């Protein structure tokens with residue numbers, strides 16, 4: 001095996017190969033649909049309300065399901081609700097639950113080191129933002145990283161046919177609301193959810209403060225936390241990954257956690273992993289928590 005990482009090998013094939021291949025056509029198609037659609041239908045308050053109403057659940061499923069449940073197992077749930085979480089998350093068109101979680105686990109294992117699949121520090125902004133998810137070279141799933149969930153046939157099925165729910169979402173939006181529905185209830189919230197999610201891979205290793213001296217460049221950022229329903233407390237998260245909440249203090253707004261608390265209150269999920277006091281006690285003044293400079297690049 002060569003010493004090239006999978007990321008370097010993919011990048012070596014050139015940006016055209018990364019960003020423009022058969023699988024990225026729907027991705028760009030939805031972008032064009034959103035932009036052209038807004039230009040044709042004009043701005044609409046109803047459209048904006050529909051977009052907001054359909055953005056929030058998408059983002060919750062990315063963070064509450066793909067990230068905090070499937071990647072980090074930060075709480076427990078039943079098998080049927082586990083399936084609903086995975087199904088909801090596939091509507092966001094970010095590939096299947098096994099693919100997403102297996103790749104995310106690599107990010108934590110090698111954060112900002114060679115081999116990290118989406119490191120700004122290693123591979124630049126656009127690669128970490130979306131190149132890595134569009135590149136066909138990273139399409140396979142290393143099942144050994146996700147044995148805890150790949151044993152469920154229904155999840156393997158969803159992982160394989162992940163494109164069915166987002167396509168269905170577009171069709172339903174069109175059948176109910178025509179072209180207007182397709183644009184505002186599908187394309188616009190979908191594009192916003194993609195880039196909202198992607199900010200965590202790109203911006204949240206660049207922009208914000210640090211509380212914990214983690215080995216990587218992760219940051220805490222209120223703006224990103226609002227956009228992503230709590231994921232912007234990314235330095236907290238890198239410091240203690242298994243917590244169900246990423247806002248460690250009451251003033252760190254974490255909407256995903258509030259939804260999980262509501263689910264727990266009615267018994268849909270349980271055993272939300274908390275944050276021990278000794279973990280919080282490692283907080284440092286911001287200057288002291290600066291990342292190690294250029295030692296691995």
Ligand SMILES: [Zn+2]
Nearest residue numbers: 107218234238
């Ligand atoms: Zn990270």
Ligand SMILES: [Zn+2]
Nearest residue numbers: 071104108241
């Ligand atoms: Zn994580």
